[in-house]
Amino acid sequence: MSDLPCVPGVFTAEDCRQTAESIAATQESTGAIPWSVGGHTDPWDHIENAMALTAAGLLEPARAAFEWSRVTQRPDGTWPIQLRDGVVEDANSDTNFCAYIATGVWHHVLVTGDRDFAVAMWPVVAKAIDFVLDLQSGTGEIAWARGPAGDADEALLTGCSSIHHSLRCALALADYVGDAQPEWELAVGRLGHAIAHHPEAFVLKDRWSMEWYYPVLGGALRGGRAQARIDERWDDFVVPGLGIRCVDDRPWVTGAETCELVMALDAIGEQDRAHEQFAAMHHLREEDGSYWTGLVYADGKRWPVERTTWTGAAVILAADALSVTTTGSGIFRGSDLPRGLEGEYDCECATSER
Numbered sequence: 001m002s003d004l005p006c007v008p009g010v011f012t013a014e015d016c017r018q019t020a021e022s023i024a025a026t027q028e029s030t031g032a033i034p035w036s037v038g039g040h041t042d043p044w045d046h047i048e049n050a051m052a053l054t055a056a057g058l059l060e061p062a063r064a065a066f067e068w069s070r071v072t073q074r075p076d077g078t079w080p081i082q083l084r085d086g087v088v089e090d091a092n093s094d095t096n097f098c099a100y101i102a103t104g105v106w107h108h109v110l111v112t113g114d115r116d117f118a119v120a121m122w123p124v125v126a127k128a129i130d131f132v133l134d135l136q137s138g139t140g141e142i143a144w145a146r147g148p149a150g151d152a153d154e155a156l157l158t159g160c161s162s163i164h165h166s167l168r169c170a171l172a173l174a175d176y177v178g179d180a181q182p183e184w185e186l187a188v189g190r191l192g193h194a195i196a197h198h199p200e201a202f203v204l205k206d207r208w209s210m211e212w213y214y215p216v217l218g219g220a221l222r223g224g225r226a227q228a229r230i231d232e233r234w235d236d237f238v239v240p241g242l243g244i245r246c247v248d249d250r251p252w253v254t255g256a257e258t259c260e261l262v263m264a265l266d267a268i269g270e271q272d273r274a275h276e277q278f279a280a281m282h283h284l285r286e287e288d289g290s291y292w293t294g295l296v297y298a299d300g301k302r303w304p305v306e307r308t309t310w311t312g313a314a315v316i317l318a319a320d321a322l323s324v325t326t327t328g329s330g331i332f333r334g335s336d337l338p339r340g341l342e343g344e345y346d347c348e349c350a351t352s353e354r
Contacts, residue, residue, distance in 0.1 A: 004056055005320035005329070010279045016319060018289030019312045020056030023049050026309050027061050030086060031068030035308050040089060043069065043079040044097040045310040047104035052313035054108050055320045055328060062108065063117075069101055070124050077127030078146070092147035095132045096159035101125055102170035103331070109176065110328035122177045129170045132163060133187050140194030141201040157195065157202040158210040161218035164191050168219060168337040175338065188340030195220035207247045209237045209257050217264040219334040226268045237261075242297055243281035251298035255284040255291050259314035263332045266321045278318055284311070291315060 004013040027033050033049040034041040050065035072079060078093035105121045108114070135143040141155035142163055167188040174181045194201050195215050205211050212233050216226045237244045243258035245251075258281040265274035284292045290307040320329040330336070 003325050005316060005323050005325040007275070007278060007319050007322050010275075010282060011315070011319050015285075015289065016056055016316055019291070019316055020053055020058050020289075022288055022290040022307075023052060023309045023312050024058055024061040027064065028085070031061075031064035031066075032072075032083070032086070033065055033309055034084070035310065036306055039306075039308075040082050040084040042082050042097060044094070044100045045308075045313075047100045048313045048317075049309050051104050051107045051328075052316040054111050055316050055326050059112065066105065066108065066117075066121060069104075070121065073124055073127065077129075077131035081145075092145050093131070094145050094159070095135055095142050096144065096156075096162045096166075098128045099132045099163045099166035099170075101128050102166040102173060106169035106173050107328045107331050109173065110331065111326045113327075115176075118173060118176055122173060122179065125170055125173055126179075126181075129167065129181075129184060132167075133184065136187055136191065137201075139198065139201060140190035140192075141198075142191060154203045155194075155201055156205065157199070158205070158208070158214045160191060160202065161195055161214035161220055163218075164188060164195060164220050165218040165332070165334065165337075167191065168334060168339065169331070171338040171340060172336070185338070185340040188338075192220045192340070196225070207249055209244050209246055209248070209261070212237060213261050213264040216268060217260055217332060219267070219332075219337070222268060227270075230265070230268070230270070238277070239297065241280050242283065242295065243277060246294065250296075252294055252296050252303065253281070254294035255281045255311045256293070256308070256314040259311075259318035262318040263321045266318075267333045271322075274322060278322060281315075 004016040006013045006016060026037050032041045033046050046065060050062045053062035078098050080088045080091050081094050082090040102125045105125055109118045132142060142160050143152045144154055144156045144159050145152040167184060171184055215221045216229060221229060236248045239245060239253050243253040244261055246254040246257055258277050262274045262278045286307060291311040292302045293304055293306055293308045293311055296303045320326050321332060
């Protein structure tokens with residue numbers, strides 16, 4: 001891949017290469033990509049890192065990361081919530097963490113066109129999605145976790161919004177490998193309907209910025225309803241020139257959340273605001289291409305005092321979305337993703353994607 005994602009005046013192709021290499025440098029010999037050197041690995045951020053490596057053309061470490069996911073998947077289709085140096089620190093299973101393998105695999109296929117990879121990873125994706133949907137309620141929402149003591153009975157809007165996108169990617173992969181999944185089509189429609197029309201189905205966590213933009217990023221909301229949602233709380237979270245707050249009641253901006261907002265804005269055609277926020281968060285960049293997690297702007301201190309791989313990964317994916325460099329750059333716009341059986345699901349979604 002000769003072209004790398006770049007955003008003129010903010011993020012060059014060389015910046016992209018350097019950031020991708022900073023992620024790859026943390027990869028363990030097993031293929032796992034932890035939060036930082038010596039830090040823990042979780043299956044969601046691990047896949048986000050693999051996606052960034054793919055977008056930046058570092059296919060060998062990306063493949064090693066996917067292979068880690070393949071060989072560490074448990075028989076029930078899950079991964080532990082947290083591991084460190086191969087040792088499980090939290091054995092529970094998070095539905096969003098497990099579903100995200102579908103997004104990562106479909107993104108890799110979009111970028112590389114590698115059918116053999118798709119076929120090899122299909123059983124992994126299928127088992128993970130079957131696990132996730134086993135925790136879907138009759139009203140569409142999906143419980144967030146399963147552990148030795150049983151299933152959680154709470155559904156989280158952010159996690160379910162991410163799962164909604166992963167289910168659509170899983171359906172695209174199913175179509176690609178020729179293994180139809182009609183039950184998944186029904187499930188994604190029910191989940192999308194719950195997100196769009198039944199906020200009471202989810203535990204309220206609206207101080208978090210992810211709760212604000214994830215229904216848009218995950219594709220359950222598009223058109224006027226997505227625009228209204230973004231506009232409604234813009235001033236609660238956006239700090240001009242710095243990015244967005246992680247929570248609405250703390251003077252703390254974070255890079256990954258800002259870049260995810262960038263991709264949500266890109267998905268609804270808000271290009272000017274997307275570019276503005278992408279530029280704003282670059283005070284978090286370090287000379288080696290890595291990114292600090294966040295900044296407490298009230299006192300000018302980095303917090304936590306860590307540079308996280310997944311923050312750099314979000315930067316690369318946001319740059320790719322804005323620059324439309326790779327053939328996977330539109331994955332969060334979702335224009336070509338199956339929508340499943342929609343029923344009463346937000347009708348604007350089917351007509352307003354670009």
